[in-house]
Structure formats: structure tokens, C-alpha cells
Amino acid sequence: MVDATSGNLSASGDLPPSGLWRLSGRVAWQLLPWVLPVLLILLWHGAAISGHLNRSVLPGPLDVVDVTISLVNRGQLQHHILVSLQRVALGFALGAVTGLALGIIVGLSIAARQIADLTVQMVRTVPHLALVPLMIFWFGIGEEPRILLVALGVVFSVYINTVSGIRSVDPKLVEMGRSYGLSKAELIWSIILPGALQQILTGIRYALGVAWLTLVVAETIASREGLGFLAQDARELLRLDVIVLVILIYAVAGWLADFLTRLVEARLLSWHPSYSQQGSRT
Amino acid sequence: MSGAIVNVRHLARSFGGKRVLDGIDLDVGAGEFVSLIGASGVGKSTLLKIVAGLDQPTSGTLRIHKPGKPAEVRMMFQEDRLLPWRTVLGNVILGTKGHEADGVDILCAIGLGGRENEYPSVLSGGQRQRTALARALLHQPDLLLLDEPFGALDALTRAAMQELLSSLLRESPRTVLLVTHDVEEALLLSDRVIVMRSGKIARSLSLPGPRPRARGDAELARLKEELISSLLHDEGAPAPSNAARLERALQPHD
Known part of the structure; x- marks a missing residue:
């Protein structure tokens, strides 16, 4: 009995404690589509400053x-x-x-x-x-x-x-x-x-x-x-x-x-x- | 009694040479509740559509009248036919200018008070059909046409809708013409049951006493059995040639 109760408690403790968590989850969800474009631009930038990109073919x-x-x-x-x-x-x-x-x-x-x-x-x-x-x-x-x-x-x-x-x-x-x-x-x-x-x-x-x-x-x-x-x-x-x-x-x-x-x-x-x-x- | 009077004389309707209605004579008195029953394709719905003005007869006459003013006719269909882009209230007051207050009143009367601003997509089948009934009853039509209005509902919801319709008619009587497949529904709700057979009126059965009738009534049960067995006879068992064909179709191929 006691074990079951404490088990329940710890299970509920694993859940997000407040609305803050849910809010940040929603923000992350909204930002998710932008991850790929930003990543691509960063990759592009990295290639440009490391000299892997010929600037006369594609500028950074x-x-x-x-x-x-x-x-x-x-x-x-x-x-x-x-x-x-x-x-x-x-x-x-x-x-x-x-x-x-x-x-x-x-x-x-x-x-x-x-x-x-x-x-x-x-x-x-x-x-x-x-x-x-x-x-x-x-x-x-x-x-x-x-x-x-x-x-x-x-x-x-x-x-x-x-x-x-x-x-x-x-x-x-x-x-x-x-x-x-x-x-x-x-x-x-x-x-x-x-x-x-x-x-x-x-x-x-x-x-x-x-x-x-x-x-x-x-x-x-x-x-x-x-x-x-x-x-x-x-x-x-x-x-x-x-x-x-x-x-x-x-x-x-x-x-x-x-x-x-x-x-x-x-x-x-x-x-x-x-x-x-x-x-x-x- | 309030409500419109309907007179149908020698009404006929053909579709491409096939006579769907063949010399219908029917008089419905003010405030009378008449049910049309019959096998599929005997012309019940066609007759109702002509009375509603949605179809024109090939020959014959139709007169809907009420002393003193033109009769207002409203129809309710088997499907709710609610406009999904209008709210419940917007659907109920369709075709009327303003009259939100009347719409709210009738929604309260049918037990949908407080749901005015919801869209039909969130309602259950029974609630949608009640909304359709509210739309049909708005502004007290003199003649209410019902085309298998509760046919698609589950048995319990159907019984509740029949109760609701009866109580609304008790409060404000009007003429009703109901097309139904449900013999029991016709016997419970109407003053007169008309049996149609191949485009003609085969039988007209006046029911005694006030409506709605008690479900368990013995005389009603006897009438129901009699009507169902005569309708089954009309519908007919599958023809032997069809049965053989069905059997062939079900046989596994080599």
C-alpha cells in the first residue's frame, strides 16, 4: 500500500511541475520550423569563413x-x-x-x-x-x-x-x-x-x-x-x-x-x- | 385547429416515362398529423417534395391554404443539412432577417439553450437533428414536412426526438406530413397513416384517440404487425434469378 502510494507520488513528480514547462514546450514547438533554415545558414557561414567556399562561386x-x-x-x-x-x-x-x-x-x-x-x-x-x-x-x-x-x-x-x-x-x-x-x-x-x-x-x-x-x-x-x-x-x-x-x-x-x-x-x-x-x- | 389545409388532386409525376406518382388524391385537414409509409421507391418522398415545392408534378393540382393568410411551409430532412459554416443560431434563423431572439427562444425550447454560438461540427447527431427541428419550427410554420427526420438516429435518441416533437406539437398544433420507414413511429405520432404502393395510395388508416399513443398498446402492436407484413409483401423477397446470381458471385474463382 505504502509502496504504491509513494510510487504514485514519484510518478506525478516526474510530470511537468507547472504551466511554465508547458509554455516553454509550446514556444519550442513554434520555433521548431526555424531550426533547419538557421542550421543551413550557420553551415553556409562556417563554410565561408573556413575557406571551403570559393567566394567567386558563392559569397558567404x-x-x-x-x-x-x-x-x-x-x-x-x-x-x-x-x-x-x-x-x-x-x-x-x-x-x-x-x-x-x-x-x-x-x-x-x-x-x-x-x-x-x-x-x-x-x-x-x-x-x-x-x-x-x-x-x-x-x-x-x-x-x-x-x-x-x-x-x-x-x-x-x-x-x-x-x-x-x-x-x-x-x-x-x-x-x-x-x-x-x-x-x-x-x-x-x-x-x-x-x-x-x-x-x-x-x-x-x-x-x-x-x-x-x-x-x-x-x-x-x-x-x-x-x-x-x-x-x-x-x-x-x-x-x-x-x-x-x-x-x-x-x-x-x-x-x-x-x-x-x-x-x-x-x-x-x-x-x-x-x-x-x-x-x-x- | 391551427395549421394549413392540403388538397392534392390527381397528382402524377413521371421520371423518364416511369410513373413514380400515379393519381394521388389526398386531403389533410388543419392540425392533422398524417404519416406516409410504404416500401422504398413507392413515391413517398417525391410526394413530399412536390408538397414542399422542390419538385413539380407532371399533372394534377396541389393546394396548400390557410384562412386569412398564405400558408408557411417548412421541411425537415433525414440528414440534418445544417450549414457547417454557420453557428447553431445562424442555422436556425437561416432565411429570416434578424430574429435572433426567436431563434434563442426555440433553441431553449428544444433543450439547446446556451449552445447558440457553437458550430454544428461539435454537436452530436441528436443535437444536430434537434437544431434542424428548431430551424423547421421557427416562426410557427402552418405546414411541417418531415422526410424521415429521425431515420439516421439511434433508437434511444429517436424515441427522445419523437417525444420532443409530440410535446412541441401539443403546445402549438400545426399540420404535419411525415414520411417514414418506421411503422411504429407512424402509429405513435399520427392521426392517420397512409400506405403507398407503386405510386398510389393503397390504404388510409385513421387512428383513434389522442396522440402520441402509448408504446406498449396491444391494439397498436397488432396494427404494426399487420402493416409490416403487408409492407414486406410489397417489398418482396429477392427474385430467384437474383439469388442465383448472388450465389455465383460469392463462389470462389478458380
């Missing part, structure tokens, strides 16, 4: 930090980032709104689908980057071709996911809505769009990735501003540190875009059991 992290500081001091980096962000935002907004509108119309109306879907599916299979020469021929090297290219890269994944999201809405819920006297507009707003939302957001997340990819290509060709120009210019001047900096900025921007859409998802889909749990854990 400190070189990149140096060039970042000097570019920021000259006000160039902010300017190029801002220009690129503007292009991505404009192109993405244009493509997403078009894709969403087209997707909603085609998703809701069988007639619209019959008219438009075949054409959209055909145009979709053309790689949008193949249009770069044509765009430059039409619009010269102004802003339009870049923004249009980004929009073209975005529009189809938003369109396809919107259409299939609307199609996959449970017809029983729509029937229920009709039997409760909802108008067509109320049906769309209260049942069809919320039901399709999860897939629309998946399309938007994918489209953000395509938008950045398109921008890199579009800015590398015939541009005097933006991150792509910065990298292209650096290549001509053999500034490897700048090229690596631009690549890192693209990586961070891509991660940031994904992070933001996840936040939006967690908020808009808070009713969804898997999303509400995910939101609290990650």
Missing part, C-alpha cells in the same frame, strides 16, 4: 548582409522591393478577381459553362510565359506586359478551383436552402460561396506562388526596376552577393505570401474542424 552570408546594408543605405533595395510588390499585387488582384468572377459565373450557370469552359481550358494549356515575346512586341517594355503576365499566371488556377469548388457544394444543402425560401442571391451568398471557399482559397494560395514565379521571369526581361532587374543587373556586373540576396528575398516573399493566406484561411474557415485545430497548433 556576411557578404550578403554587407551588400544588403549598402543597398538599403543607398535606398535602392526598398525601391526595387516596392516596385516588385506593386507589380505582384496589381497583377495578382487583376488575375484573381477575373478568375473568381469567371469561375463563379461558369460554376453557377450551365449555359455559361457550355459557352466558355472549352475555350478557357484550351487557353489554359498554353504556358503563359510563352507569351513574353508577344507581350513585349505589343506593349514594349512598360509596366503592362509584366502585370498582364502575372495576371495570366494567376487567373486560371483561381478560375479552375472556383468552378470545381462551386460544383462540389452539397446539392442537398442547396435544396434545403431552396425549401427555406432563400432567394438566388441568398443561396449564392449563404450556401454556395461558403461551401466553395475552401477550394477557392487553395487556388488562391497556389496562384500566389505562380504570381511570384511569373514576376521573376517578367522582370528579368527588359526591365529597369524591380528585384528581377536587380538580379539581372548584378549578373552583368558579376555581383554574386546581390544575386544571392535577391534569391533570398524571393524565398522570404514566397513564405510570407503563404503565411498570409494561411492566416486568412484560418480566419475564414474557423468553422472547419481541421482548420480551427491547425490554426491553434501552427
Whole structure:
């Protein structure tokens, strides 16, 4: 009896004593995804200062930090980032709104689908980057071709996911809505769009990735501003540190875009059991 | 008695040449509780959908009316059909402008007070179905249509839901049309049981006395046995050719 009790006591003594332990556990969990990137950078730094890394092939992290500081001091980096962000935002907004509108119309109306879907599916299979020469021929090297290219890269994944999201809405819920006297507009707003939302957001997340990819290509060709120009210019001047900096900025921007859409998802889909749990854990 | 009056005349409905409903005549009085029973595919649910306005008859007429004002019809389905992205209260007041207070009242009446702001995904099957019942009963519909509303629930929850429905109807009577596979449920809850057979009304059985009836009643048990054996006859045993085919399919291959 006594042994069993003391055994129990020592067992409970092994457990975390207070909320502090649990809090530090949660912080560690939050930091876990950052361990690998930090480790990689440290490895990179170690290779650079130990001389294992040929600086004319790949500059070290400190070189990149140096060039970042000097570019920021000259006000160039902010300017190029801002220009690129503007292009991505404009192109993405244009493509997403078009894709969403087209997707909603085609998703809701069988007639619209019959008219438009075949054409959209055909145009979709053309790689949008193949249009770069044509765009430059039409619009010269102004802003339009870049923004249009980004929009073209975005529009189809938003369109396809919107259409299939609307199609996959449970017809029983729509029937229920009709039997409760909802108008067509109320049906769309209260049942069809919320039901399709999860897939629309998946399309938007994918489209953000395509938008950045398109921008890199579009800015590398015939541009005097933006991150792509910065990298292209650096290549001509053999500034490897700048090229690596631009690549890192693209990586961070891509991660940031994904992070933001996840936040939006967690908020808009808070009713969804898997999303509400995910939101609290990650 | 309050509630709508339903008049159905020579109603027929065909799907691709097949007559699912074939000359239905049915009158339901104000405040009457009528159950439709029958084997699968005899057209019970089709008839209910037409009354709900979710389907159009091929021929015949349907009239739902109430002295003084247009009759309000509400339907409850076998699945709860709650919108997962709306809270319990948001589901109950669907299609009405505002009326949160009424929604809270009816949720309290069905025993879900305090759960207004939860999402359906955290509710049990019985709670979800009660939420669906609350949605159907909001604003006192004149005609309540129930399409196997408790069919997917376990026996105990089903009995509790039947009790709940009866007590709510006792407090505020209205016309009810119930489609069910459960003969006992039909006998317990309704004033009249209608047996359907291949798109027609085969039998109309008026039940005496006030509802709901006692579960153990001997006369009820006798009626139940009689109705079930006649329904079994309709459903039919598997045809010999099918049985042989089944046997072949179950045999191990060489």
C-alpha cells in the first residue's frame, strides 16, 4: 500500500511541475520550423569563413548582409522591393478577381459553362510565359506586359478551383436552402460561396506562388526596376552577393505570401474542424 | 385547429416515362398529423417534395391554404443539412432577417439553450437533428414536412426526438406530413397513416384517440404487425434469378 502510494507520488513528480514547462514546450514547438533554415545558414557561414567556399562561386552570408546594408543605405533595395510588390499585387488582384468572377459565373450557370469552359481550358494549356515575346512586341517594355503576365499566371488556377469548388457544394444543402425560401442571391451568398471557399482559397494560395514565379521571369526581361532587374543587373556586373540576396528575398516573399493566406484561411474557415485545430497548433 | 389545409388532386409525376406518382388524391385537414409509409421507391418522398415545392408534378393540382393568410411551409430532412459554416443560431434563423431572439427562444425550447454560438461540427447527431427541428419550427410554420427526420438516429435518441416533437406539437398544433420507414413511429405520432404502393395510395388508416399513443398498446402492436407484413409483401423477397446470381458471385474463382 505504502509502496504504491509513494510510487504514485514519484510518478506525478516526474510530470511537468507547472504551466511554465508547458509554455516553454509550446514556444519550442513554434520555433521548431526555424531550426533547419538557421542550421543551413550557420553551415553556409562556417563554410565561408573556413575557406571551403570559393567566394567567386558563392559569397558567404556576411557578404550578403554587407551588400544588403549598402543597398538599403543607398535606398535602392526598398525601391526595387516596392516596385516588385506593386507589380505582384496589381497583377495578382487583376488575375484573381477575373478568375473568381469567371469561375463563379461558369460554376453557377450551365449555359455559361457550355459557352466558355472549352475555350478557357484550351487557353489554359498554353504556358503563359510563352507569351513574353508577344507581350513585349505589343506593349514594349512598360509596366503592362509584366502585370498582364502575372495576371495570366494567376487567373486560371483561381478560375479552375472556383468552378470545381462551386460544383462540389452539397446539392442537398442547396435544396434545403431552396425549401427555406432563400432567394438566388441568398443561396449564392449563404450556401454556395461558403461551401466553395475552401477550394477557392487553395487556388488562391497556389496562384500566389505562380504570381511570384511569373514576376521573376517578367522582370528579368527588359526591365529597369524591380528585384528581377536587380538580379539581372548584378549578373552583368558579376555581383554574386546581390544575386544571392535577391534569391533570398524571393524565398522570404514566397513564405510570407503563404503565411498570409494561411492566416486568412484560418480566419475564414474557423468553422472547419481541421482548420480551427491547425490554426491553434501552427 | 391551427395549421394549413392540403388538397392534392390527381397528382402524377413521371421520371423518364416511369410513373413514380400515379393519381394521388389526398386531403389533410388543419392540425392533422398524417404519416406516409410504404416500401422504398413507392413515391413517398417525391410526394413530399412536390408538397414542399422542390419538385413539380407532371399533372394534377396541389393546394396548400390557410384562412386569412398564405400558408408557411417548412421541411425537415433525414440528414440534418445544417450549414457547417454557420453557428447553431445562424442555422436556425437561416432565411429570416434578424430574429435572433426567436431563434434563442426555440433553441431553449428544444433543450439547446446556451449552445447558440457553437458550430454544428461539435454537436452530436441528436443535437444536430434537434437544431434542424428548431430551424423547421421557427416562426410557427402552418405546414411541417418531415422526410424521415429521425431515420439516421439511434433508437434511444429517436424515441427522445419523437417525444420532443409530440410535446412541441401539443403546445402549438400545426399540420404535419411525415414520411417514414418506421411503422411504429407512424402509429405513435399520427392521426392517420397512409400506405403507398407503386405510386398510389393503397390504404388510409385513421387512428383513434389522442396522440402520441402509448408504446406498449396491444391494439397498436397488432396494427404494426399487420402493416409490416403487408409492407414486406410489397417489398418482396429477392427474385430467384437474383439469388442465383448472388450465389455465383460469392463462389470462389478458380
